[in-house]
Amino acid sequence: MKWFICVFLTLVCLAPCIALAGGGKEGGSVTRTSYLAERGTIVSPEEVLIDSYIASIDFGYPKPLSSLLGVSLYSGHRQLSIDGQEEIIQIGIQGGKKDFGDLPPMNLAFVIDHSGSMADANKLDWVKDAFDIFIEQVRDVDYVSLVIFNSDAWVVFPATKMDSRRNRMKFQRAVHSIQATGSTNIRAGLLLGCLEVVKNLNREYVNRVMFLSDGCDTCGNTHYDILELAKQFCAEGVTISTIGVGSSFDLELMVDMADVGGGSSRFISDREEMEKTFGSELDRMVVPLARNVEMTLEFLLDVEVLDTWGYENRRSGDTIRYFLPTLHHGDYETILVQIWVPQQRYTGTADLVRFSVQYEDAYGNRYWSEPHILQTNFVEMPYPVTGFTDGRVLQSGTILHFAQNLKKIGDLCNSGASNVNIERALAITLKTKKELVNAKMRLDYERFDDEIRVLDRYLEILGRELNLAEYMVSEITRDVEMAPMVLERPLPNHLKNLCREIGLDLKQKGRGVVAFCGFASQGNSSQSMVELLSDMVFNEIGRISALTLVEHYSLTAILEEKGFSQSDLTDKLNALAVGRSLAADYIMTGSVIETANTYIVFSRLLNVKTGEVESAAQVIVARS
Numbered sequence: 001m002k003w004f005i006c007v008f009l010t011l012v013c014l015a016p017c018i019a020l021a022g023g024g025k026e027g028g029s030v031t032r033t034s035y036l037a038e039r040g041t042i043v044s045p046e047e048v049l050i051d052s053y054i055a056s057i058d059f060g061y062p063k064p065l066s067s068l069l070g071v072s073l074y075s076g077h078r079q080l081s082i083d084g085q086e087e088i089i090q091i092g093i094q095g096g097k098k099d100f101g102d103l104p105p106m107n108l109a110f111v112i113d114h115s116g117s118m119a120d121a122n123k124l125d126w127v128k129d130a131f132d133i134f135i136e137q138v139r140d141v142d143y144v145s146l147v148i149f150n151s152d153a154w155v156v157f158p159a160t161k162m163d164s165r166r167n168r169m170k171f172q173r174a175v176h177s178i179q180a181t182g183s184t185n186i187r188a189g190l191l192l193g194c195l196e197v198v199k200n201l202n203r204e205y206v207n208r209v210m211f212l213s214d215g216c217d218t219c220g221n222t223h224y225d226i227l228e229l230a231k232q233f234c235a236e237g238v239t240i241s242t243i244g245v246g247s248s249f250d251l252e253l254m255v256d257m258a259d260v261g262g263g264s265s266r267f268i269s270d271r272e273e274m275e276k277t278f279g280s281e282l283d284r285m286v287v288p289l290a291r292n293v294e295m296t297l298e299f300l301l302d303v304e305v306l307d308t309w310g311y312e313n314r315r316s317g318d319t320i321r322y323f324l325p326t327l328h329h330g331d332y333e334t335i336l337v338q339i340w341v342p343q344q345r346y347t348g349t350a351d352l353v354r355f356s357v358q359y360e361d362a363y364g365n366r367y368w369s370e371p372h373i374l375q376t377n378f379v380e381m382p383y384p385v386t387g388f389t390d391g392r393v394l395q396s397g398t399i400l401h402f403a404q405n406l407k408k409i410g411d412l413c414n415s416g417a418s419n420v421n422i423e424r425a426l427a428i429t430l431k432t433k434k435e436l437v438n439a440k441m442r443l444d445y446e447r448f449d450d451e452i453r454v455l456d457r458y459l460e461i462l463g464r465e466l467n468l469a470e471y472m473v474s475e476i477t478r479d480v481e482m483a484p485m486v487l488e489r490p491l492p493n494h495l496k497n498l499c500r501e502i503g504l505d506l507k508q509k510g511r512g513v514v515a516f517c518g519f520a521s522q523g524n525s526s527q528s529m530v531e532l533l534s535d536m537v538f539n540e541i542g543r544i545s546a547l548t549l550v551e552h553y554s555l556t557a558i559l560e561e562k563g564f565s566q567s568d569l570t571d572k573l574n575a576l577a578v579g580r581s582l583a584a585d586y587i588m589t590g591s592v593i594e595t596a597n598t599y600i601v602f603s604r605l606l607n608v609k610t611g612e613v614e615s616a617a618q619v620i621v622a623r624s
Helices: 030-038 050-055 116-137 165-176 186-198 223-235 251-260 271-278 282-286 391-414 419-443 449-465 470-478 491-507 527-542 552-562 566-570 572-581
Strands: 005-010 014-020 069-075 079-081 085-095 106-113 143-149 153-161 206-213 239-245 262-268 288-299 304-309 312-316 319-328 332-341 348-360 366-368 372-379 512-522 547-549 586-594 598-607 613-615 618-622
Touching: 030 449, 050 304, 050 332, 050 391, 069 288, 069 348, 069 372, 069 391, 079 085, 079 491, 085 288, 085 319, 085 348, 085 391, 106 116, 106 153, 106 186, 116 165, 116 239, 116 271, 143 165, 143 186, 153 165, 153 186, 186 206, 186 223, 206 251, 206 282, 223 239, 223 251, 239 251, 239 282, 251 262, 262 271, 262 282, 262 319, 271 282, 282 319, 288 332, 319 332, 332 391, 372 491, 391 419, 391 449, 391 613, 419 449, 419 598, 449 470, 491 527, 491 598, 491 613, 491 618, 512 527, 512 566, 512 572, 527 547, 527 586, 527 598, 552 572, 566 572, 566 586, 572 586, 572 598
Parallel strands: 079 372, 106 143, 106 206, 206 239, 239 262, 512 547, 512 586
Antiparallel strands: 005 014, 069 085, 085 332, 143 153, 288 319, 288 348, 304 332, 312 319, 348 366, 348 372, 586 598, 598 613, 598 618
């Protein structure tokens, strides 16, 4: 683990000092950020690898029905202002999945770091428990070997066909004999693992090294030396997947080893995730599904591309081309594009982007997908709704803003810890926390708890550096009220915008049965708004001919049967239970929440079959 570096700025009087994490990239996701924040350290900007934050989320993309991979396109909003507005485009790639028994035979070498640091937090015990799960699903046709390394490397279980219970037990005993000691020689472990796979190299098999480490090379090997070795064996048909454990592994090296080795990389922070990786999700790490995946994103309107994340890409005019060397069996991949849509001349529906993909299967056959078109709707009002509507983009966009703002906070603390910089960092931290709390509420989702804890810790660190009293820091931490995007707008216009957003969203769903449960009030003075809004949305849904609305008396009967009030349906699980009882495809609920200065008004559209929040349209209205 890198030592924390403290940056001091000495002025005429003693100025604040902020502890910043060192400059490497070993751990760029929230796992390492949380680890550092708990130790009073703000992550440095170069350690915030935005791609790893986005890649950590399983968005539940639809499974492909007939092709090897499926493509889904999402935008953050259903309507954009003709005056210009920022937008997020999300592209989901989902690999197909077969039963484990139907996968091609495997020739696997597990290379396990057993240096002294693997004893911390019982990480080596996670590995042993995970292999107990793996050994129960390995097949008679599969070859398995086990290499361990610290300052040197050893084969503790040579490549063996797992065609007997005796061989499985021998492998299990070898795993449980591993003890943590010594330093870390990554190159030695990788070399020995690759040589074990070479013993049974077979084009009909998946020939893969699974490389697991929790640290950095401490034996003088350079990144170049290690990556050249990975390239050499990949060219010979041995691919490499990497697993980083804990929070202090060399993220840059592990990602690059997987990239040049034709495999995938995964970062694991707990025992449960380790057991999934070696159990139900092993195929996502091991079995290639498609290779040389070439993706093309064309903008059909004149937009400014602010940035994009996900894969190696090349921009030319109104086109971005992405390249993914390998998509694994059952795996999912995400591309995000942040754009500015400038002023438009006309309102109404317009094509925004076109996306196409081509790839090879495991046998070298080439496939092309039909182009996918994503549309948007332009309206005359600035910022029609507050925040993202689409459920998946609400997750990805919120995490994107979180990571971007971590960089800004790190920059401010890195550029000289003056009071002005720390105050700006504190303001960004609080604004980011409010966005996360709001997204968590709308999604009824625990996913953002770790990020919120990081920001609470940041508020404490920054407040302490500003010499704020403890009660002041506590008050700042409790402030989660978001400000309206547009202050001077009549309430009816806000509600019309929300209804239009909901209607446009539902039109995208095609045919289906919708149970609309109305809006629930969480306050005393908003009941008339709730009744008005419920009527407006009911009428909006009724105009969509492809949708069938559940009769009100059927909904009332189910609520009475289950003993639910309307406010109980703000709980996602309760709403889904009602939706299933009504045989609905979607169930929509809504809330009006009173805060000190605003009304927060949002709907939530749930897919009853998948349990996903499909959308969560919102407006925030000033009480004045």
